[in-house]
Every structure is written in structure tokens, then in C-alpha cells.
Amino acid sequence: MAHSSIETVNTTGDKLLPILSVLLVIAGISAFYLLETYNWYVRSLVLVFSISVGIAVELYSASGRNFIAFAKDSYHEIYKVVWPTRKEAIQTTIVVFGFVLLMAIYLWISDKTIEWIIFSLILG
Template sequence: MVSKTTAPTSSLDTVKLTLALVVLAAGMFGFYWFEQVALTWRVIAMFAVVGVAVGLVLWTELGQRLMSFSRESRVELRKVVWPTRQETIQITLIVLVLVFLIGLFLWLVDSLLFWGVQMITGQGA
């Protein structure tokens, strides 16, 4: 039997995550409650609320793991060998030609099947 081990979540982390959700919900409520305020100010306030909520999440153990994953992803992204511009253009042209040829083939098969069904049902010329 395989058992999964999960890191225990502290109650403080749960409180922080819940608080982040409450802050986000309050921000969304306030965005619509204060509709008489200019949209620019409401959007700025919403960005601030989202920033506070993200800050609360990053302050938890889950947030620290997400940040670590993000850093490791950037390191791996630097290791990728990207194709040159010429290779990209060539592959794109090959894909376009193949899409056209497959479309042409499917149209031909569809036309032949349509013609065959017309002949079988007697609706053809």
C-alpha cells in the first residue's frame, strides 16, 4: 500500500490563507460597493488589495514553496536551447504546408464520400 506524506500545515498558515481570501473578497465587495468612486481609484485599490492578499499567501509555507518553484523554473528556462529565427520560420512553413495538404485530403475524401452516398441513395445526377 502506498501512502502519501504531506507536510503538516500549521494553523497560522491556515489563518493567513483564510485572511488572504477574506481580504480579496472584501476588495471585490468594495470595488462594486463604491461604484460612485472613479474607476481609476477603484482599480488602484483593487491592485493594492490583490498585492496584500498575495503578500499574505507568500508569507505562508505554501507561498514559500511557490516562490522556490518559481525560482527553479527560471533557472531551468535559462537552460533551454531555443531555435533560431530561421529554424522557427522553416518549421512554421512546414506546418502550414502540411495543414493545407491534410485539409485538401480531407476535402477530397469528404467529396468522394458525399458523391458515393448520392449515388447509393439515388439523389445524384
């Protein structure tokens, strides 16, 4: 369900909305530290409110709408995934563990061979 036929026209407002959302988040973080004489829950409420408004402003922009469309398409793709059965998952896990064990043995033998070559043959 890709929306490849959607045409977006970037206006100045669409270019300014991401900047505004970042400024709102920065203002909320600044307000959290500047309002140190208030209780922590008032400061936290201001912070959460400004971050929420910043996110809402960003989601209203063209890039935010594209993100929402992407998220919806991704959510619909989840239903198309074919998950392995329990038997397939166990078999795959056994193969992976077997391969890891074989590689560990191979690397151990290689390491001991190189060690033997260096210390016994070269260094005496």
C-alpha cells in the same frame, strides 16, 4: 535546481493564512461597492490596497513560499532552453504548412468521394 529536500511543517497559522488572504480580497471588493459615496480613486485605492495585502499574506504562507520557489526554479529553467535558429524555424513552419495543405486536400477528396457515393450511387 529543484528543492526536493525542503521539509515543510504545516501549522495552524499556515492553514489560516490562505483563508485570511481570501477574506482580505473579499473585504476589498465589498468595500469598493459599499463606499459608493466616495470618489472612484479612493474606492480604487482601497481595493488595490486590500488585494495587495491579500497577495502578500498568501505569499507569506507555506503554499506562497512553495510558489515563490517554483517561480524561481522556472525562471532559471528559461536559460536552459535551446531556441531554434531562424533557419530551423522557417523549415519547421514550411513542413507544418505543407502537412496542413496535404490534409486539406485529403479531406476535400474524402468529402467529395462520400458526397458522390451518397448522392449519386445511393440516392440516385
